[in-house]
Amino acid sequence: MEAPKKGTTIQSLQIGIGIIDLIAKEGRPLKFTEICDLTKITKSNLYKYLNTLTQSGILYRDKESGSYILGSKLIEYGMAATAEENVIDRITPYMQEINAKCLSTVLYSIWTSNGPMIVKEVNVKQGYNIGAQVGTLLPVLSANGKVFATFLEDQVIDEWIQKELADLSEEKMIHFKEECKIIKEKEIAYAREPLVSNVSSVAFPVFNYKKQLLGAITVVGFSDLIPTHEEEELSQYLIRSSKEISATFGYKS
Structure with a gap:
């Protein structure tokens, strides 16, 4: 099938997806400093991204360790995709x-x-x-x-x-x-x-x-x-x- 045509994209959304993809590929909880080192995103901007993703349930932040893992919202999305597959x-x-x-x-x-x-x-x-x-x-x-x-x-x-x-x-x-x-x-x-x-x-x-x-x-x-x-x-x-x-x-x- 023909590939979808490339058009303009939302850079901030791409960065957010990149953070999710990074945590998924690492396969372990990541601390703020680790994510910052791996993504090279400034600390102020990274905080905004992580806060947004955490509030939406896409990421989960452990209160004790401060580490980030994939959140329950992604599980919901996955289950929905499987059900519709x-x-x-x-x-x-x-x-x-x-x-x-x-x-x-x-x-x-x-x-x-x-x-x-x-x-x-x-x-x-x-x-x-x-x-x-x-x-x-x-x-x-x-x-x-x-x-x-x-x-x-x-x-x-x-x-x-x-x-x-x-x-x-x-x-x-x-x-x-x-x-x-x-x-x-x-x-x-x-x-x-x-x-x-x-x-x-x-x-x-x-x-x-x-x-x-x-x-x-x-x-x-x-x-x-x-x-x-x-x-x-x-x-x-x-x-x-x-x-x-x-x-x-x-x-x-």
Whole structure:
């Protein structure tokens, strides 16, 4: 999606946000003198900022130590953001853009106890429909399945992987594990789709601010339309899209 246009900003608001960001990143209570040293803000101005942020509940000042920590108001904001965090609504515009760019079906899936399940499909242009519908469970050897096998750490998914790959030879199992290592580094996965012949897929993870896997977006289409390695132009576009989408949930790569 297009980045918002840069315009005039309120400098004092930026400074205030910078103070909040500093305390959050330090991860410990900070005294007035420490904040002053780290921000280089004059003592008179810093006092005004800290007093304003404390009165609003965004920061909390311990009466005994005088140290500042994040306040309850930020917790309220975080809870409100979480409650309103409808992942599908947020990612749908990106999926529509990817569909128009790739001319292929775009899927979003989440993890269930039975494996990755499609919960959203976008195919508004001339994308090829592989017959995968909302509610379809995807196999581990699909690009989508590989994303979950790589980034989701849970006993349930370990059991799913073992079950899915029970008939795989030792050599192919080694290759699968090596491929997962590459996926973890590159944050993009490829596969010749096991569900339909002559169809390939490429998938990338959607992370939240803790780098927890929210789900995976997959592009599925005729093999000649789908990239097979990260150096291709379409792969680079998808990698950029991946980072932009995860950034909307607070993830910083």
